[in-house]
Amino acid sequence: MELSSLLHDLHLSSSSSSEKPRPSADLHPITELLPQLQEKLIGSPFDTCSLIGRVEQLFQAADPQWLFSLGSANQEGEGAELQAAYCSLISALIGCAALPLCDDDCSPLSAAAYQSVPIRAAAVSSALTALIDSWARGGGARGGLLLAVAPPLCVFSVTHFQDQLWTSSASRAAACHLQEALLRAGQWRDSAHLLIGDQENRGILGKVLDVLQPQLSKESLFRCESVKFVFSWTLLQVTRPALSPLLPHLLPPSLLLSDHHRPENCMMGVHCLHHIVLHTAAADLRQFNRSEVLYHSLFRLLFTTEAAIVQLVLSCLLDLLLVLEKPPTSLAPSLPRRKSCCHDDVLRLVLTHMEAEHKVALRRVYAAALPPLVDRVGVAICRHLRRVERVVLGYLEIRDPPEETSRLKILEVLQKTIRTTWPRMQSRSDSLLRCLLWLLVDVSSDSELSDSTRRQLMDQTSVCLRLLDACCHGDVQRRLLQVDSSCCSAEVLRCLETVTTATDQ
8 A cells, every 4th residue: 555545544644634534454554554654764855854744643643553463363473574664664764863974083073964963853753752652552562562672762762862962952852752652661660770671671781782783893983973972871871780791792882982082082981981890790890801901991091181081080990999909908917018009000100190280170180089099008108108298298389279179188198198107207297397387377378268268278287287296206396386476377376276285196
Protein backbone atom coordinates (compact mmCIF):
# COMPACT_ATOMS: atom_id res chain seq x y z
CA MET A 1 0.00 0.00 0.00
CA GLU A 2 1.28 3.50 -0.84
CA LEU A 3 2.05 5.85 2.03
CA SER A 4 -0.46 8.46 0.78
CA SER A 5 -3.24 5.86 0.74
CA LEU A 6 -2.54 4.78 4.29
CA LEU A 7 -2.40 8.38 5.53
CA HIS A 8 -5.75 8.98 3.83
CA ASP A 9 -7.22 5.94 5.61
CA LEU A 10 -6.09 7.44 8.92
CA HIS A 11 -7.35 10.99 8.07
CA LEU A 12 -3.75 12.22 7.83
CA SER A 13 -3.48 12.96 4.11
CA SER A 14 -3.92 16.39 2.59
CA SER A 15 -6.96 15.23 0.54
CA SER A 16 -10.57 15.40 1.67
CA SER A 17 -11.18 13.66 4.97
CA SER A 18 -14.94 13.24 4.53
CA GLU A 19 -14.53 9.60 3.60
CA LYS A 20 -14.55 7.36 6.65
CA PRO A 21 -11.35 5.44 7.25
CA ARG A 22 -11.40 1.72 7.17
CA PRO A 23 -10.82 -0.07 10.49
CA SER A 24 -7.26 -0.98 11.29
CA ALA A 25 -8.08 -4.64 10.76
CA ASP A 26 -8.51 -3.94 7.01
CA LEU A 27 -5.13 -2.19 6.72
CA HIS A 28 -2.02 -3.84 5.46
CA PRO A 29 0.44 -4.98 8.18
CA ILE A 30 2.63 -2.31 9.71
CA THR A 31 5.70 -4.23 8.51
CA GLU A 32 4.75 -3.26 4.93
CA LEU A 33 4.42 0.43 5.77
CA LEU A 34 7.60 0.89 7.83
CA PRO A 35 10.05 0.33 4.93
CA GLN A 36 8.11 2.89 2.85
CA LEU A 37 8.28 5.39 5.69
CA GLN A 38 12.00 4.76 5.93
CA GLU A 39 12.50 5.36 2.22
CA LYS A 40 10.50 8.59 2.38
CA LEU A 41 12.59 9.86 5.31
CA ILE A 42 15.89 9.03 3.65
CA GLY A 43 14.86 10.42 0.28
CA SER A 44 13.31 13.74 1.43
CA PRO A 45 16.16 16.01 2.52
CA PHE A 46 14.25 19.28 2.00
CA ASP A 47 10.79 18.77 3.51
CA THR A 48 11.95 16.49 6.31
CA CYS A 49 10.29 18.30 9.25
CA SER A 50 6.89 18.20 7.56
CA LEU A 51 7.25 14.50 6.83
CA ILE A 52 8.40 13.78 10.40
CA GLY A 53 5.33 15.64 11.67
CA ARG A 54 3.05 13.42 9.55
CA VAL A 55 4.85 10.35 10.90
CA GLU A 56 4.19 11.62 14.43
CA GLN A 57 0.49 12.04 13.57
CA LEU A 58 0.46 8.49 12.26
CA PHE A 59 1.86 7.14 15.53
CA GLN A 60 -0.62 9.18 17.55
CA ALA A 61 -3.74 8.25 15.56
CA ALA A 62 -3.07 4.62 14.67
CA ASP A 63 -4.40 1.73 16.71
CA PRO A 64 -1.56 0.60 19.03
CA GLN A 65 -2.48 -3.04 18.40
CA TRP A 66 -1.99 -2.47 14.66
CA LEU A 67 1.32 -0.68 15.24
CA PHE A 68 2.50 -3.70 17.18
CA SER A 69 0.88 -6.36 14.97
CA LEU A 70 2.97 -9.09 13.39
CA GLY A 71 1.06 -9.42 10.14
CA SER A 72 0.22 -13.02 9.33
CA ALA A 73 -0.57 -14.80 12.56
CA ASN A 74 2.06 -16.95 14.22
CA GLN A 75 4.44 -17.03 11.28
CA GLU A 76 7.99 -17.86 12.26
CA GLY A 77 10.28 -14.85 12.09
CA GLU A 78 7.50 -12.22 12.08
CA GLY A 79 8.67 -10.85 15.45
CA ALA A 80 12.21 -10.45 14.17
CA GLU A 81 10.89 -8.81 11.00
CA LEU A 82 8.85 -6.27 12.99
CA GLN A 83 11.80 -5.54 15.25
CA ALA A 84 14.16 -5.04 12.29
CA ALA A 85 11.62 -2.79 10.54
CA TYR A 86 11.21 -0.53 13.56
CA CYS A 87 14.95 -0.41 14.17
CA SER A 88 15.50 0.69 10.58
CA LEU A 89 12.75 3.31 10.76
CA ILE A 90 14.09 4.72 14.04
CA SER A 91 17.57 4.82 12.55
CA ALA A 92 16.20 6.81 9.61
CA LEU A 93 14.38 9.21 11.93
CA ILE A 94 17.49 9.75 14.04
CA GLY A 95 19.51 10.27 10.87
CA CYS A 96 17.28 13.23 10.00
CA ALA A 97 18.76 15.10 12.99
CA ALA A 98 22.33 13.87 12.59
CA LEU A 99 25.08 16.32 13.51
CA PRO A 100 27.57 17.42 10.83
CA LEU A 101 31.07 15.99 11.21
CA CYS A 102 34.12 18.10 12.00
CA ASP A 103 36.82 18.32 9.35
CA ASP A 104 39.44 17.17 11.87
CA ASP A 105 39.92 16.72 15.62
CA CYS A 106 41.67 20.05 16.14
CA SER A 107 38.86 22.57 16.04
CA PRO A 108 35.11 22.25 16.68
CA LEU A 109 32.43 23.48 14.30
CA SER A 110 30.82 26.89 14.79
CA ALA A 111 27.26 27.37 15.98
CA ALA A 112 26.19 28.21 12.43
CA ALA A 113 26.99 24.66 11.32
CA TYR A 114 24.31 23.32 13.68
CA GLN A 115 21.63 25.87 12.75
CA SER A 116 19.14 23.37 11.32
CA VAL A 117 19.76 20.58 13.86
CA PRO A 118 17.58 21.75 16.80
CA ILE A 119 14.40 22.04 14.72
CA ARG A 120 14.84 18.58 13.24
CA ALA A 121 15.86 17.08 16.59
CA ALA A 122 12.71 18.46 18.26
CA ALA A 123 10.52 17.00 15.50
CA VAL A 124 12.23 13.60 15.67
CA SER A 125 11.98 13.52 19.48
CA SER A 126 8.27 14.25 19.33
CA ALA A 127 7.68 11.53 16.73
CA LEU A 128 9.65 8.96 18.70
CA THR A 129 7.85 9.93 21.91
CA ALA A 130 4.50 9.38 20.17
CA LEU A 131 5.68 5.95 19.01
CA ILE A 132 6.85 4.90 22.49
CA ASP A 133 3.61 6.11 24.07
CA SER A 134 1.57 4.17 21.51
CA TRP A 135 3.51 1.01 22.24
CA ALA A 136 3.01 1.52 25.97
CA ARG A 137 -0.76 1.91 25.49
CA GLY A 138 -0.91 -1.24 23.37
CA GLY A 139 1.26 -3.36 25.61
CA GLY A 140 4.02 -3.69 23.02
CA ALA A 141 6.60 -2.05 25.24
CA ARG A 142 6.66 -5.09 27.48
CA GLY A 143 8.21 -7.27 24.80
CA GLY A 144 11.69 -7.47 23.32
CA LEU A 145 10.93 -4.73 20.81
CA LEU A 146 11.49 -1.94 23.33
CA LEU A 147 14.81 -3.41 24.43
CA ALA A 148 15.88 -3.53 20.78
CA VAL A 149 15.12 0.12 20.05
CA ALA A 150 15.93 1.57 23.50
CA PRO A 151 19.73 1.89 22.97
CA PRO A 152 19.59 4.19 19.91
CA LEU A 153 16.70 6.12 21.47
CA CYS A 154 18.75 6.62 24.65
CA VAL A 155 21.80 7.79 22.70
CA PHE A 156 19.65 10.19 20.67
CA SER A 157 17.89 11.69 23.69
CA VAL A 158 21.17 12.16 25.60
CA THR A 159 22.67 13.83 22.55
CA HIS A 160 19.94 16.45 22.45
CA PHE A 161 18.92 17.10 26.07
CA GLN A 162 22.30 18.62 26.94
CA ASP A 163 22.94 22.34 26.66
CA GLN A 164 25.20 22.42 23.61
CA LEU A 165 25.59 24.35 20.35
CA TRP A 166 23.35 21.90 18.49
CA THR A 167 20.41 22.19 20.91
CA SER A 168 17.77 24.77 21.73
CA SER A 169 15.35 25.02 24.63
CA ALA A 170 12.67 23.37 22.48
CA SER A 171 14.88 20.49 21.32
CA ARG A 172 16.17 19.91 24.85
CA ALA A 173 12.63 19.76 26.23
CA ALA A 174 11.54 17.35 23.47
CA ALA A 175 14.56 15.10 24.12
CA CYS A 176 13.79 15.06 27.84
CA HIS A 177 10.21 14.03 27.09
CA LEU A 178 11.52 11.21 24.91
CA GLN A 179 13.78 10.01 27.70
CA GLU A 180 10.89 10.13 30.19
CA ALA A 181 8.63 8.20 27.80
CA LEU A 182 11.33 5.55 27.38
CA LEU A 183 11.68 5.18 31.16
CA ARG A 184 7.91 4.89 31.60
CA ALA A 185 7.52 2.35 28.85
CA GLY A 186 10.20 0.05 30.23
CA GLN A 187 9.32 0.70 33.88
CA TRP A 188 12.83 1.96 34.63
CA ARG A 189 13.18 4.24 37.67
CA ASP A 190 15.84 6.56 36.27
CA SER A 191 18.68 6.76 33.78
CA ALA A 192 21.03 4.65 35.90
CA HIS A 193 18.37 1.94 36.22
CA LEU A 194 17.79 2.13 32.46
CA LEU A 195 21.46 1.38 31.82
CA ILE A 196 22.21 -1.11 34.60
CA GLY A 197 18.80 -2.72 35.18
CA ASP A 198 18.01 -5.25 37.88
CA GLN A 199 16.49 -8.71 38.25
CA GLU A 200 13.10 -7.55 36.98
CA ASN A 201 14.12 -5.04 34.30
CA ARG A 202 17.03 -5.62 31.98
CA GLY A 203 19.49 -2.79 31.43
CA ILE A 204 20.74 -1.59 28.06
CA LEU A 205 24.27 -0.45 28.96
CA GLY A 206 26.02 -3.06 26.84
CA LYS A 207 23.88 -2.28 23.80
CA VAL A 208 24.36 1.48 24.26
CA LEU A 209 28.11 0.94 24.20
CA ASP A 210 27.65 -1.20 21.08
CA VAL A 211 25.89 1.75 19.43
CA LEU A 212 28.70 4.11 20.45
CA GLN A 213 31.63 1.75 19.85
CA PRO A 214 32.18 2.50 16.12
CA GLN A 215 32.58 6.20 16.99
CA LEU A 216 34.90 5.74 19.99
CA SER A 217 38.09 5.07 18.05
CA LYS A 218 40.95 7.57 17.93
CA GLU A 219 40.03 8.53 14.37
CA SER A 220 36.29 9.06 15.03
CA LEU A 221 35.88 10.20 18.63
CA PHE A 222 36.46 13.89 17.94
CA ARG A 223 34.84 14.10 14.52
CA CYS A 224 31.32 14.24 15.96
CA GLU A 225 31.05 16.60 18.91
CA SER A 226 28.16 14.80 20.57
CA VAL A 227 29.83 11.39 20.94
CA LYS A 228 32.13 12.37 23.80
CA PHE A 229 29.21 13.91 25.74
CA VAL A 230 27.05 10.82 25.32
CA PHE A 231 29.95 8.55 26.31
CA SER A 232 30.76 10.66 29.37
CA TRP A 233 27.11 10.82 30.44
CA THR A 234 26.75 7.05 30.04
CA LEU A 235 29.89 6.28 32.01
CA LEU A 236 29.01 8.60 34.88
CA GLN A 237 25.64 6.85 35.34
CA VAL A 238 27.29 3.49 35.96
CA THR A 239 28.57 2.47 39.39
CA ARG A 240 30.04 -0.68 40.84
CA PRO A 241 29.69 -3.57 40.32
CA ALA A 242 28.33 -3.01 36.81
CA LEU A 243 31.32 -0.93 35.71
CA SER A 244 34.14 -3.46 36.18
CA PRO A 245 33.11 -5.96 33.45
CA LEU A 246 32.96 -3.13 30.90
CA LEU A 247 36.42 -1.67 31.58
CA PRO A 248 37.78 -2.80 28.17
CA HIS A 249 35.09 -0.66 26.52
CA LEU A 250 35.22 2.31 28.92
CA LEU A 251 38.89 2.81 29.65
CA PRO A 252 40.34 3.43 26.14
CA PRO A 253 37.94 6.28 25.19
CA SER A 254 38.48 7.88 28.61
CA LEU A 255 42.24 7.81 28.10
CA LEU A 256 41.83 9.26 24.61
CA LEU A 257 39.79 12.14 26.00
CA SER A 258 42.23 12.85 28.83
CA ASP A 259 45.14 12.92 26.40
CA HIS A 260 43.51 15.41 24.02
CA HIS A 261 45.03 18.84 23.48
CA ARG A 262 41.78 20.74 23.99
CA PRO A 263 41.34 21.50 27.72
CA GLU A 264 37.60 20.78 27.77
CA ASN A 265 38.18 17.30 26.31
CA CYS A 266 41.05 16.64 28.69
CA MET A 267 38.94 17.61 31.71
CA MET A 268 36.10 15.40 30.54
CA GLY A 269 38.51 12.50 30.20
CA VAL A 270 39.93 13.01 33.70
CA HIS A 271 36.37 13.13 35.09
CA CYS A 272 35.70 9.77 33.41
CA LEU A 273 38.96 8.27 34.70
CA HIS A 274 38.24 9.46 38.24
CA HIS A 275 34.77 7.88 38.09
CA ILE A 276 36.36 4.62 36.92
CA VAL A 277 38.85 4.71 39.81
CA LEU A 278 36.11 5.35 42.37
CA HIS A 279 33.70 2.72 41.08
CA THR A 280 35.98 -0.15 40.11
CA ALA A 281 37.36 -2.76 42.48
CA ALA A 282 41.07 -2.28 43.13
CA ALA A 283 41.82 -5.83 41.98
CA ASP A 284 40.15 -5.16 38.62
CA LEU A 285 42.09 -1.91 38.19
CA ARG A 286 45.38 -3.62 38.94
CA GLN A 287 44.64 -6.40 36.47
CA PHE A 288 46.60 -6.11 33.20
CA ASN A 289 48.50 -3.13 34.71
CA ARG A 290 45.54 -0.84 34.12
CA SER A 291 46.32 1.16 37.26
CA GLU A 292 49.90 1.73 36.06
CA VAL A 293 48.64 2.98 32.71
CA LEU A 294 46.24 5.33 34.47
CA TYR A 295 48.97 6.59 36.80
CA HIS A 296 51.44 7.42 34.04
CA SER A 297 48.74 9.07 31.94
CA LEU A 298 47.62 11.29 34.85
CA PHE A 299 51.17 11.99 36.07
CA ARG A 300 52.00 13.34 32.62
CA LEU A 301 49.10 15.78 32.87
CA LEU A 302 50.64 17.42 35.95
CA PHE A 303 53.00 19.24 33.59
CA THR A 304 50.14 21.25 32.10
CA THR A 305 49.60 24.89 33.05
CA GLU A 306 45.79 24.74 33.11
CA ALA A 307 44.71 25.12 36.74
CA ALA A 308 41.35 23.36 36.23
CA ILE A 309 43.07 20.31 34.71
CA VAL A 310 45.73 20.12 37.44
CA GLN A 311 43.04 20.29 40.12
CA LEU A 312 41.12 17.38 38.61
CA VAL A 313 44.28 15.35 38.02
CA LEU A 314 45.53 15.76 41.60
CA SER A 315 42.14 14.74 43.00
CA CYS A 316 42.09 11.64 40.78
CA LEU A 317 45.70 10.77 41.58
CA LEU A 318 45.04 10.84 45.32
CA ASP A 319 42.41 8.12 44.91
CA LEU A 320 44.43 6.17 42.35
CA LEU A 321 47.51 6.06 44.59
CA LEU A 322 45.52 4.04 47.12
CA VAL A 323 44.98 1.44 44.40
CA LEU A 324 48.63 1.36 43.37
CA GLU A 325 50.20 1.09 46.81
CA LYS A 326 49.62 1.31 50.53
CA PRO A 327 49.94 4.83 51.96
CA PRO A 328 53.39 5.35 53.51
CA THR A 329 51.72 6.20 56.83
CA SER A 330 50.21 2.70 57.00
CA LEU A 331 53.54 0.91 56.65
CA ALA A 332 55.00 -0.56 59.81
CA PRO A 333 58.34 0.91 60.97
CA SER A 334 61.26 -1.20 59.84
CA LEU A 335 65.01 -1.02 60.00
CA PRO A 336 65.67 -0.98 56.23
CA ARG A 337 65.24 2.38 54.56
CA ARG A 338 61.82 2.64 52.92
CA LYS A 339 62.03 2.86 49.15
CA SER A 340 60.64 5.84 47.32
CA CYS A 341 57.09 5.26 46.07
CA CYS A 342 54.52 6.90 43.81
CA HIS A 343 53.34 9.11 46.69
CA ASP A 344 56.86 10.49 46.93
CA ASP A 345 57.03 11.07 43.18
CA VAL A 346 53.77 13.00 43.12
CA LEU A 347 54.68 15.07 46.17
CA ARG A 348 58.14 15.82 44.78
CA LEU A 349 56.70 17.01 41.46
CA VAL A 350 54.04 19.13 43.16
CA LEU A 351 56.63 20.81 45.40
CA THR A 352 58.91 21.43 42.42
CA HIS A 353 56.12 23.10 40.48
CA MET A 354 55.04 25.12 43.51
CA GLU A 355 58.48 26.66 43.95
CA ALA A 356 58.48 28.21 40.50
CA GLU A 357 54.76 28.84 40.02
CA HIS A 358 53.64 32.47 39.72
CA LYS A 359 50.05 32.05 38.46
CA VAL A 360 47.58 32.66 41.27
CA ALA A 361 45.09 30.03 40.11
CA LEU A 362 47.73 27.31 39.99
CA ARG A 363 49.22 28.35 43.33
CA ARG A 364 45.80 27.91 44.92
CA VAL A 365 45.35 24.48 43.34
CA TYR A 366 48.75 23.25 44.50
CA ALA A 367 48.30 24.70 47.98
CA ALA A 368 44.93 22.95 48.37
CA ALA A 369 46.39 19.61 47.23
CA LEU A 370 49.40 19.70 49.52
CA PRO A 371 47.76 18.97 52.95
CA PRO A 372 46.30 15.57 51.96
CA LEU A 373 49.59 14.62 50.32
CA VAL A 374 51.50 15.50 53.49
CA ASP A 375 49.02 13.43 55.50
CA ARG A 376 49.57 10.45 53.20
CA VAL A 377 53.36 10.39 53.35
CA GLY A 378 53.48 10.92 57.11
CA VAL A 379 56.95 10.92 58.62
CA ALA A 380 58.38 10.35 55.14
CA ILE A 381 57.88 14.09 54.63
CA CYS A 382 61.39 14.32 56.11
CA ARG A 383 62.66 13.34 52.68
CA HIS A 384 61.13 16.48 51.23
CA LEU A 385 61.63 18.78 54.19
CA ARG A 386 64.02 21.21 52.58
CA ARG A 387 61.73 21.72 49.61
CA VAL A 388 58.66 21.96 51.86
CA GLU A 389 60.39 24.70 53.85
CA ARG A 390 61.13 26.72 50.71
CA VAL A 391 57.52 26.37 49.57
CA VAL A 392 56.14 27.39 52.97
CA LEU A 393 58.36 30.48 53.17
CA GLY A 394 57.61 31.48 49.60
CA TYR A 395 53.85 31.07 49.79
CA LEU A 396 53.43 32.84 53.14
CA GLU A 397 55.17 35.91 51.75
CA ILE A 398 52.73 36.41 48.85
CA ARG A 399 49.25 37.83 49.41
CA ASP A 400 46.28 35.93 48.04
CA PRO A 401 43.25 38.20 48.53
CA PRO A 402 40.42 38.23 49.22
CA GLU A 403 40.14 34.88 51.02
CA GLU A 404 43.87 34.11 51.36
CA THR A 405 43.27 30.50 50.33
CA SER A 406 46.90 29.72 49.57
CA ARG A 407 48.24 31.12 52.84
CA LEU A 408 45.67 29.26 54.93
CA LYS A 409 46.44 25.96 53.22
CA ILE A 410 50.18 26.48 53.61
CA LEU A 411 49.72 27.21 57.32
CA GLU A 412 47.85 23.91 57.55
CA VAL A 413 50.77 22.19 55.80
CA LEU A 414 53.22 23.79 58.21
CA GLN A 415 51.23 22.58 61.22
CA LYS A 416 51.11 19.01 59.89
CA THR A 417 54.82 19.10 59.08
CA ILE A 418 55.83 20.41 62.51
CA ARG A 419 53.73 17.77 64.27
CA THR A 420 55.23 14.98 62.13
CA THR A 421 58.87 16.05 61.93
CA TRP A 422 59.24 17.90 65.26
CA PRO A 423 62.79 16.64 66.00
CA ARG A 424 64.04 18.46 62.89
CA MET A 425 62.26 21.74 63.48
CA GLN A 426 64.70 23.38 65.87
CA SER A 427 67.31 23.90 63.16
CA ARG A 428 64.67 25.61 61.00
CA SER A 429 63.06 27.67 63.74
CA ASP A 430 64.87 30.92 62.87
CA SER A 431 63.62 31.16 59.30
CA LEU A 432 60.13 29.92 60.19
CA LEU A 433 59.77 32.28 63.17
CA ARG A 434 60.88 35.25 61.09
CA CYS A 435 58.37 34.36 58.35
CA LEU A 436 55.48 33.85 60.77
CA LEU A 437 56.11 37.15 62.57
CA TRP A 438 56.29 38.97 59.26
CA LEU A 439 52.99 37.30 58.26
CA LEU A 440 51.30 38.56 61.45
CA VAL A 441 52.43 42.11 60.83
CA ASP A 442 51.47 42.00 57.15
CA VAL A 443 48.01 40.59 57.84
CA SER A 444 47.25 43.02 60.65
CA SER A 445 47.95 46.00 58.40
CA ASP A 446 46.15 44.70 55.29
CA SER A 447 43.00 46.81 54.92
CA GLU A 448 41.65 44.68 52.05
CA LEU A 449 41.12 41.62 54.22
CA SER A 450 37.81 40.92 55.90
CA ASP A 451 37.78 40.62 59.67
CA SER A 452 36.99 36.90 59.54
CA THR A 453 39.84 36.16 57.12
CA ARG A 454 42.29 38.22 59.17
CA ARG A 455 41.21 36.49 62.36
CA GLN A 456 41.56 33.08 60.76
CA LEU A 457 45.03 33.83 59.44
CA MET A 458 46.25 35.15 62.77
CA ASP A 459 44.76 32.21 64.68
CA GLN A 460 46.42 29.67 62.41
CA THR A 461 49.70 31.53 62.63
CA SER A 462 49.46 31.43 66.43
CA VAL A 463 48.98 27.66 66.29
CA CYS A 464 52.13 27.36 64.18
CA LEU A 465 54.07 29.49 66.67
CA ARG A 466 52.92 27.38 69.61
CA LEU A 467 53.84 24.15 67.83
CA LEU A 468 57.21 25.55 66.89
CA ASP A 469 57.81 26.62 70.48
CA ALA A 470 57.02 23.12 71.70
CA CYS A 471 59.62 21.69 69.31
CA CYS A 472 62.21 24.23 70.48
CA HIS A 473 61.59 23.63 74.20
CA GLY A 474 60.32 27.15 74.93
CA ASP A 475 62.96 29.02 72.90
CA VAL A 476 60.28 30.67 70.73
CA GLN A 477 58.54 32.07 73.82
CA ARG A 478 61.78 33.61 75.05
CA ARG A 479 62.32 35.30 71.70
CA LEU A 480 58.77 36.60 71.51
CA LEU A 481 59.10 38.19 74.95
CA GLN A 482 61.90 40.34 73.49
CA VAL A 483 59.69 41.78 70.74
CA ASP A 484 59.51 45.58 70.86
CA SER A 485 55.87 46.42 71.52
CA SER A 486 56.29 49.82 69.84
CA CYS A 487 56.89 48.08 66.49
CA CYS A 488 53.69 46.00 66.51
CA SER A 489 50.01 46.74 66.47
CA ALA A 490 47.82 45.86 69.42
CA GLU A 491 46.29 43.03 67.42
CA VAL A 492 49.69 41.42 66.81
CA LEU A 493 50.65 41.81 70.47
CA ARG A 494 47.42 40.10 71.58
CA CYS A 495 48.20 37.26 69.19
CA LEU A 496 51.73 36.91 70.57
CA GLU A 497 50.38 36.88 74.11
CA THR A 498 48.41 33.73 73.34
CA VAL A 499 51.69 32.08 72.37
CA THR A 500 53.67 33.24 75.39
CA THR A 501 50.97 32.32 77.90
CA ALA A 502 50.09 28.85 76.58
CA THR A 503 52.15 26.32 74.69
CA ASP A 504 50.56 23.55 72.67
CA GLN A 505 52.40 20.38 73.58
